[in-house]
Amino acid sequence: MKSLGQFGSFGGMYVSELLVPVLSDVETAYLDVKNDPAFQKELDRLLSEFAGRPTPLTHAKNLSKAFGCTVLLKREDLLHGGAHKTNNVLGQGLLALRMGRKELIAETGAGQHGTAVAMIGALFGLPVKIFMGSKDIKRQASNVERMHLFGAEVIPVESGSKSLKDAINEALRYWVSHSKETYYVFGTVAGPHPFPTMVADFQRVIGDEARMQCLERFKKLPTVVTACVGGGSNAIGIFKAFLEDKHVKLVGVEPAGEGLETKKHGAALCKGTVGCLHGAISYCLQDNDGQILEAHSLSAGLDYPGVGPEHSFLKDSGRVQYEAVTDQHAVQAFELLSKTEGIIPALESSHAIAQAKKIATSLSKEDILLINISGRGDKDMDQVREYLSSKENLSSSKGAGCLPAVPRLTPKHS
Amino acid sequence: MNNPYADLRANLKRPLFVPFVVIGDPNPKESLAIIKTLIASGADALELGFPFSDPTADGPVIQAADVRALGARTTIDDCFEVLKKVRQDSSIPIGLLVYFNIILQRGIKKFYEDCKACGVTSVLIADLPTEHMHEVSDVAKRNGILQVCIVSELTSEERLKTVLMHADGYLYLVSSPSVTGVKDSVLQESIAALITRVRRNTDPPLFVGFGIHTASDVTSVVKAGADGVIVGSRIVKDIPDLKLIEVACKELRSAISFPSSV
Numbered sequence: 001m002k003s004l005g006q007f008g009s010f011g012g013m014y015v016s017e018l019l020v021p022v023l024s025d026v027e028t029a030y031l032d033v034k035n036d037p038a039f040q041k042e043l044d045r046l047l048s049e050f051a052g053r054p055t056p057l058t059h060a061k062n063l064s065k066a067f068g069c070t071v072l073l074k075r076e077d078l079l080h081g082g083a084h085k086t087n088n089v090l091g092q093g094l095l096a097l098r099m100g101r102k103e104l105i106a107e108t109g110a111g112q113h114g115t116a117v118a119m120i121g122a123l124f125g126l127p128v129k130i131f132m133g134s135k136d137i138k139r140q141a142s143n144v145e146r147m148h149l150f151g152a153e154v155i156p157v158e159s160g161s162k163s164l165k166d167a168i169n170e171a172l173r174y175w176v177s178h179s180k181e182t183y184y185v186f187g188t189v190a191g192p193h194p195f196p197t198m199v200a201d202f203q204r205v206i207g208d209e210a211r212m213q214c215l216e217r218f219k220k221l222p223t224v225v226t227a228c229v230g231g232g233s234n235a236i237g238i239f240k241a242f243l244e245d246k247h248v249k250l251v252g253v254e255p256a257g258e259g260l261e262t263k264k265h266g267a268a269l270c271k272g273t274v275g276c277l278h279g280a281i282s283y284c285l286q287d288n289d290g291q292i293l294e295a296h297s298l299s300a301g302l303d304y305p306g307v308g309p310e311h312s313f314l315k316d317s318g319r320v321q322y323e324a325v326t327d328q329h330a331v332q333a334f335e336l337l338s339k340t341e342g343i344i345p346a347l348e349s350s351h352a353i354a355q356a357k358k359i360a361t362s363l364s365k366e367d368i369l370l371i372n373i374s375g376r377g378d379k380d381m382d383q384v385r386e387y388l389s390s391k392e393n394l395s396s397s398k399g400a401g402c403l404p405a406v407p408r409l410t411p412k413h414s
Numbered sequence: 415m416n417n418p419y420a421d422l423r424a425n426l427k428r429p430l431f432v433p434f435v436v437i438g439d440p441n442p443k444e445s446l447a448i449i450k451t452l453i454a455s456g457a458d459a460l461e462l463g464f465p466f467s468d469p470t471a472d473g474p475v476i477q478a479a480d481v482r483a484l485g486a487r488t489t490i491d492d493c494f495e496v497l498k499k500v501r502q503d504s505s506i507p508i509g510l511l512v513y514f515n516i517i518l519q520r521g522i523k524k525f526y527e528d529c530k531a532c533g534v535t536s537v538l539i540a541d542l543p544t545e546h547m548h549e550v551s552d553v554a555k556r557n558g559i560l561q562v563c564i565v566s567e568l569t570s571e572e573r574l575k576t577v578l579m580h581a582d583g584y585l586y587l588v589s590s591p592s593v594t595g596v597k598d599s600v601l602q603e604s605i606a607a608l609i610t611r612v613r614r615n616t617d618p619p620l621f622v623g624f625g626i627h628t629a630s631d632v633t634s635v636v637k638a639g640a641d642g643v644i645v646g647s648r649i650v651k652d653i654p655d656l657k658l659i660e661v662a663c664k665e666l667r668s669a670i671s672f673p674s675s676v
């Protein structure tokens with residue numbers, strides 16, 4: 001290995017000795033293409049022709065009025081595939097082709113990353129196996145259908161908590177025994193080296209574009225940039241470009257689920273402790289013995305008990321501030337952006353919007369608030385409808401007033 | 415440091431039979447009875463796992479063992495308690511298989527001190543490659559705990575040299591790179607080739623594991639020149655039936671003494 005991918009005391013490559021040669025091959029291949037103009041040219045071509053980059057930076061005028069500052073939305077929801085995940089899978093997919101691998105595997109929780117990998121498997125003519133917790137397969141039926149449509153095989157994972165972390169475990173197990181022909185497309189900036197570094201490199205296009213677009217249009221940088229944090233790839237993607245701009249405040253938003261005071265949240269940075277999960281040292285949710293706990297979030301894409309190691313480093317160094325937003329506030333933000341701007345954000349991204357609303361209270365008219373809309377929310381309609389109706393039942397059975405009124409969502413289809 | 419595995423191998427003049435179970439499976443109390451049964455049924459040394467929520471190096475059978483142990487609320491304190499009780503009436507060498515986060519959360523220093531207090535012989539950290547091994551080596555040495563490392567046929571010559579600088583307990587050879595419990599992995603020629611290659615460079619004993627299920631698997635491994643045979647999933651799948659475990663141990667163990675009979 002050329003490096004261990006450490007960010008201060010975080011990161012590393014804590015995997016079985018048997019996986020080291022496998023990761024080492026990926027690192028070598030990646031360092032090779034990183035500075036290869038031909039590779040970059042092909043990636044740029046796909047990002048523009050296939051995926052639709054650059055994505056727009058939208059000046060959200062109605063929301064700006066409501067928030068009392070200039071609100072800009074980086075529109076990863078408009079990327080082909082409906083989320084920022086496409087940036088990463090195109091990069092890693094091309095790398096897999098370079099390495100001569102014959103098969104792609106990936107983990108998925110919500111099905112977003114799985115769908116993205118299935119999509120580029122079809123594009124590149126590579127067979128795809130997606131490992132997905134059996135619990136998630138039930139929760140995310142429409143994404144499973146999309147993966148099937150792209151020709152991917154979805155492998156139910158029955159072990160452990162039957163969700164994302166177990167899907168990662170199973171993909172790692174499969175990879176160690178099929179490493180010669182298989183490439184593992186990791187979905188976020190977590191996992192062992194070289195994934196955190198490589199995925200961040202493939203996602204940094206978000207921030208590079210946004211920074212340039214903002215400067216072009218407004219002749220200045222944003223006051224605050226905010227993004228949601230699951231594993232942390234869309235957040236790292238937009239933060240990277242601003243890390244050196246010390247006066248730009250960066251805010252990562254974790255899922256507080258049913259509340260940080262409950263056990264049902266996924267806020268690894270805000271409430272977790274430092275541990276070793278999926279090959280890296282980082283903050284995670286665990287008990288005193290080091291057993292990893294299940295995360296909870298209404299938004300399946302944020303439902304992960306760990307977080308990318310670079311975020312842990314950015315938290316401890318103080319460069320990025322991390323906050324958490326509840327399911328309830330995320331759903332309110334989901335409706336807010338839909339109603340004020342005609343944009344349905346992913347429930348994941350809705351966490352960033354909810355936090356932006358809080359941040360805006362301390363900003364003035366001249367301030368620019370940049371929110372990363374990591375994905376589109378059409379996939380979340382059922383989930384939101386179900387959430388709202390269950391809350392309604394709850395409040396009517398417990399008596400009115402125990403929950404602040406949430407405006408009702410009127411489904412367009414049912 | 416003296417090496418109980420090497421001493422035992424030399425004294426017995428035959429390869430060692432090393433069964434593996436997860437401590438706390440299906441609960442701490444029964445687990446102690448199971449471990450005692452292993453010893454009574456011919457184990458020469460023990461390989462014992464600490465339960466972990468995310469055992470990425472293990473196949474389905476041992477994953478299920480972890481789930482049962484944690485389902486019974488087995489804590490790491492419980493695991494050390496079981497070890498203490500095993501030590502009370504046996505001097506058999508004991509190797510642990512642990513995931514790194516368990517060690518980190520207990521504190522590296524405390525973990526190895528507890529190991530020493532319970533008479534643990536060696537520790538294999540399933541997710542700690544040589545790149546990170548310096549994080550524990552000094553503490554392990556100070557407490558007299560040997561380190562066990564894993565290699566496979568995919569381990570390069572160069573890497574093998576690095577691994578051997580760290581391995582002072584035994585070297586854990588896996589026939590094919592995979593997870594525990596895979597079937598059809600025991601190919602005598604490939605293990606023999608691996609053993610020959612490793613033997614050129616090293617003195618610690620060579621134990622073979624992953625996917626050893628039958629007496630004929632054991633025979634293959636012994637004929638290939640292994641110093642020890644580690645059997646996990648085959649035993650774990652019979653938990654908690656003490657009688658079945660005893661029968662399985664005796665059968666596999668006898669394949670070591672009489673390899674030609676198979």
Ligand SMILES: Cc1ncc(COP(=O)(O)O)c(C=O)c1O
Binds near residue numbers: 084187233302
């Ligand atoms: C739209 C969207 N945003 C955010 C995430 C969270 O991932 P990350 O934190 O890696 O950006 C996901 C994950 O599935 C997602 O689909």
